[in-house]
Amino acid sequence: MPKTGLTQEQIKERAIEHTIARMRKFGYEKVRLSDIAKDMGITHAALYSHFADKAALFDAVSERFVCDLDKQLEQVCEDKTIKNALNRITKWFLVLHRAKKEKVQNDPEIYRAFNFCSQIEKDFVKRHIALMNTQMTMLVQRAIDDGLIKGNASTIALMLLTATIDFHHPLMVAERTGENREQLLEQILSSLYKGLK
């Protein structure tokens, strides 16, 4: 039984919250486990009952952002109000682009932490990328089934993801904040769709 009366999951959550708060204030480089522990009223060693190491705690922060993102994309995939399969793909890219842009602008320190994790090939990043590929292939397959475009679904998915990399790659998004580039994204996509008919 936990001393604090909280479940293991709740304690983990609280640790992540405190980590996020400190990352926002001081940047991820300056977050120390002893500070987090102090915030929580425990010793730093106690954190090791919940996280394998410091990296695991930091990863959990980025993983949370990635999961939010995945959920938003999942919603687009399932959104019944979108009738046209190509509109759905466009929406998917817009959601992805906006989420990244919003994060880099409004939560820059957490975005930096995420970027730092992404550099090194972490499992949760690989899973996120794999999921995006799967989703896009599925969305493209629907567009093919509906007769809107022709070709091999996974090839086309790769084409679309590659041709829009400037709008969702962490490094690229961070390079051009401030500008509204949604129209350009839509132009590129609609030209590609037309070409794939």
Added chain:
Amino acid sequence: MPKTGLTQEQIKERAIEHTIARMRKFGYEKVRLSDIAKDMGITHAALYSHFADKAALFDAVSERFVCDLDKQLEQVCEDKTIKNALNRITKWFLVLHRAKKEKVQNDPEIYRAFNFCSQIEKDFVKRHIALMNTQMTMLVQRAIDDGLIKGNASTIALMLLTATIDFHHPLMVAERTGENREQLLEQILSSLYKGLK
């Protein structure tokens, strides 16, 4: 009159050559002005007669790479053997992609130095980017004039450059060496062309 019998330009050239040689051997972080000077048989202070500061000498190295690149692209723009305006655009992107990829693979230390310069917004980088935009707009205009595609030349140029960023942005190219991605580039371009008809 110079003591060595060389013109100012020749001395600059020699300084750049020695800088490149040392960058290749030890990486740009470890290149010292005193080493370059020793290689040339002069004192380090003498280098300041030719370059404003260390950064100017380093920039000259990257500028040389960028100029080579610009020349290659210029050749594609003027190549009389290419009849089709869209083939010319594809060739232009392939030359750009190959040049970057070749450099990152065969001359990685110089590429790193170039990348380092590019990060900070240097004038010669801005000029290179401006030139690429101008060239692409011109190539697109030719395709429009030939009735191959329709639309606004500078808008389409921006679309093409953006949709292919994964194949020519310094950071993106460095991320995926080894893979042959030329076919994917061609697929993306030809779909875009078809969509812009």
Added chain:
DNA sequence: ATGCTTACAAATAACAAAATATGTAAGTTG
């Protein structure tokens, strides 16, 4: 006068010692 050297000041990098942080193991507590 140009291109260099010498001599020097200012900025950076390298290094070693001390301080702090991370991670582990043994033991305590509810």
Added chain:
DNA sequence: CAACTTACATATTTTGTTATTTGTAAGCAT
């Protein structure tokens, strides 16, 4: 026995010192 603390070993960061490098100024040589 799960969640923690204490105590400690190891790794990393910080700090202060020294050495090297960068950049400048004054003057020498052709």
